[in-house]
Each structure stands twice: as C-alpha cells, then as structure tokens.
Amino acid sequence: MYKSKIIGTGHYVPDRIVTNSDLEEMMDTTDEWIVERTGVQERRWFEAGKDTVSNMGTRAAQRALENAGIEASELDFIVFATLSPEYYFPGCGVLVQDQLDLDTIGALDVRNQCSGFIYGLSVADQFIKTGMYKTILIIGSEIQSNIMDKSSNGRAIAVIFGDGAGAVVLQATEEEKGILSTHMHSQGKYASELTVKEPSTRHKEQILKRLIDGAKADIYPYMNGKFIFKHAVERFSEVINEALDQNGLKPSDLDMLIPHQANLRISQYIQRELGLADDKIWNNIQKYGNTTGASIPIALDEAQRAGKINDDDLVCLASFGSGLTWASALIRW
Numbered sequence: 001m002y003k004s005k006i007i008g009t010g011h012y013v014p015d016r017i018v019t020n021s022d023l024e025e026m027m028d029t030t031d032e033w034i035v036e037r038t039g040v041q042e043r044r045w046f047e048a049g050k051d052t053v054s055n056m057g058t059r060a061a062q063r064a065l066e067n068a069g070i071e072a073s074e075l076d077f078i079v080f081a082t083l084s085p086e087y088y089f090p091g092c093g094v095l096v097q098d099q100l101d102l103d104t105i106g107a108l109d110v111r112n113q114c115s116g117f118i119y120g121l122s123v124a125d126q127f128i129k130t131g132m133y134k135t136i137l138i139i140g141s142e143i144q145s146n147i148m149d150k151s152s153n154g155r156a157i158a159v160i161f162g163d164g165a166g167a168v169v170l171q172a173t174e175e176e177k178g179i180l181s182t183h184m185h186s187q188g189k190y191a192s193e194l195t196v197k198e199p200s201t202r203h204k205e206q207i208l209k210r211l212i213d214g215a216k217a218d219i220y221p222y223m224n225g226k227f228i229f230k231h232a233v234e235r236f237s238e239v240i241n242e243a244l245d246q247n248g249l250k251p252s253d254l255d256m257l258i259p260h261q262a263n264l265r266i267s268q269y270i271q272r273e274l275g276l277a278d279d280k281i282w283n284n285i286q287k288y289g290n291t292t293g294a295s296i297p298i299a300l301d302e303a304q305r306a307g308k309i310n311d312d313d314l315v316c317l318a319s320f321g322s323g324l325t326w327a328s329a330l331i332r333w
C-alpha cells in the first residue's frame with residue numbers, strides 16, 4: 001500500500017490588515033481585551049471585487065503547486081474545505097478546478113468547519129493509500145468577515161475570526177514516511193453551541209416572513225464561547241494523544257505541533273499539557289485571527305517556509321470546532 005506525503009504547501013491572505021484599534025472604532029472593545037483573551041493582534045479581511053473563497057483557495061493552491069514543483073495538470077483530484085462557501089451550490093472545489101484550468105478531474109467539498117482541512121486530508125490520504133489517485137490538492141479557504149456582526153452585539157466573535165486560505169499537495173510515495181494516521185470525531189448533540197443558522201433551507205419560510213415583516217434574521221454566528229473553550233482544551237489533547245498512541249509515540253517525540261488557531265490561550269494550554277517547548281508549536285493567530293478551515297494549512301505553510309519542518313520530523317496537525325468536530329493527523333515529514 002502507498003503512503004501519502006505532503007510535497008508542497010502554500011497560503012494566501014487578503015492584503016487588508018484590520019488591527020484591534022480598527023475594531024475599537026467599530027464596536028465596544030479594546031486592544032487589551034482582545035490580546036488578553038484571544039492573543040489576536042490583527043487579522044485580514046477580504047477585499048470585495050478582488051477576493052472570493054474560491055479564488056483565494058486557487059492562489060494558495062498555485063503557491064503549493066509551485067512549492068511542490070509540479071504543474072496543476074498533474075493533479076488527479078481536488079478537496080476543498082470551507083464553512084463559508086461562495087454559493088449554496090455548486091461547491092468551491094469545482095470553481096477551483098475551473099480557475100486552475102483543469103479538465104474534468106473530480107472535486108469534493110468538505111463541510112467540517114475548523115476540522116475541515118484535516119477531514120479533507122484524511123479523505124485524500126485514503127484515496128492515495130488505495131492507489132485510486134496519485135496526486136491530490138487539498139484546500140482550506142474562508143471569508144468570515146462578511147458573515148459577522150461587526151457591531152458591539154457581535155464583539156465576542158467578530159474580534160476572533162479572520163479571512164485566508166491555505167493549500168497542500170499530497171502525493172503517493174513508496175517511502176516509509178508521510179501521513180502515519182488520521183483521526184476524526186464529531187458530537188452533533190452540541191451542534192447549536194457554535195453555528196450560523198440562517199440563511200438555510202430549514203429557515204427559509206421564516207426568513208422570508210421576517211424580511212416582509214421588517215424583523216431581523218438570525219444570520220450571524222452564535223458561539224457559546226466558554227462551553228467551546230472547555231471542550232476544545234479537552235478534545236485537542238485527547239486527539240493528539242490518540243494519534244501518538246496509535247503509532248507508539250509520545251509527546252516528547254513531536255518536532256512540530258500545528259494546532260488549529262482557535263485562541264492563543266487554547267494553544268498555550270495544549271502546549272503545557274503536552275510539555276512542548278516553544279519551538280515545537282506554531283502559532284500565528286496573532287497575525288491572522290482564527291481562519292477556521294484555513295488556519296492549519298496557513299500555519300503549516302509558514303512553519304515549512306520558515307525552515308521549522310525538516311525531513312523525518314514528526315509533525316502533528318490537530319483541530320477542534322463547530323459540529324462539534326475534532327481531528328488529528330500525524331505525519332513523518
């Protein structure tokens with residue numbers, strides 16, 4: 001059986017930088033509160049007319065392809081993870097297929113929020129292991145700045161999230177390296193603790209009625225912050241240890257942990273739990289905020305380009321988010 005190896009990484013973030021002091025102008029918040037509770041100092045917001053979820057994904061993909069040293073025409077399949085799709089349908093995967101000028105290869109969209117990238121990586125890994133495909137592009141891309149309430153009512157959420165895209169190219173290898181295992185979990189009974197309910201097919205009639213009545217639709221994200229925080233710290237550690245246990249390894253064997261950038265305090269908690277030194281975890285939430293499905297491939301690309309991930313390193317990706325969903329991938333680089 002083949003193994004799958006990440007042969008290229010890339011990311012794209014919009015040019016528009018929004019600092020905490022910019023947010024102070026829009027809502028009742030302070031730089032001090034945001035930095036202390038989340039670690040975020042600035043984030044990127046998309047530019048209308050320039051950035052879309054699919055074209056940001058394509059730009060990240062082009063950088064990943066260049067980094068891999070291959071042409072788009074060598075791809076066999078595309079996996080696209082997002083919680084902020086461009087349309088109800090079709091999914092963003094086919095839009096990327098067109099933007100990369102590809103012929104008729106398959107494109108799959110994954111809807112697993114903060115865990116979407118690892119879910120997508122896991123699906124691609126199975127295709128490669130069985131020999132069905134040789135080279136697969138996996139993208140995470142999000143535009144969240146235009147679905148948030150940027151008034152004081154939405155401040156607990158609007159200060160955390162940002163826009164961006166990341167991508168990797170996964171390829172079959174006969175070497176004894178690459179993805180060692182992936183682990184995926186969910187708990188739908190807590191679906192309503194972190195959600196955007198509308199617009200949706202479920203509420204369409206109510207939305208139309210409320211629009212006619214002039215009432216407000218329930219269109220902004222809802223997050224039970226403390227509940228999510230508590231579950232995140234437990235599940236992150238659990239799913240990282242699950243990956244290490246399955247491969248007979250320990251936290252001290254890790255060379256790099258790339259956690260989904262949910263909140264700097266969550267990353268620091270996991271780092272302490274696992275006893276990792278500062279150079280064994282990559283955090284960039286300070287610059288980009290929480291970019292949901294894009295945060296892991298963006299961080300992975302940064303760490304890789306900074307020379308922090310080298311041949312034979314043991315790298316762990318881990319996520320937790322809406323669903324609830326959580327997941328990990330253990331990789332021998």
Ligand code: UT7
Nearest residue numbers: 029030033037114155156159225226228229232262263321
């Ligand atoms: O990626 C998906 C997974 N998501 C996460 O993992 C996020 C998990 N949760 C969190 O990161 C944290 O719960 C938050 C950062 C969202 C909130 O931090 P917190 O320490 O749980 O704060 P809180 O919601 O309990 O709010 C504390 C206070 C409240 O005021 P009172 O009631 O104590 O007077 C809030 O109204 O802070 C207030 N507050 C703010 N103040 C200034 C909430 N948001 C803000 C804000 N600026 N932006």
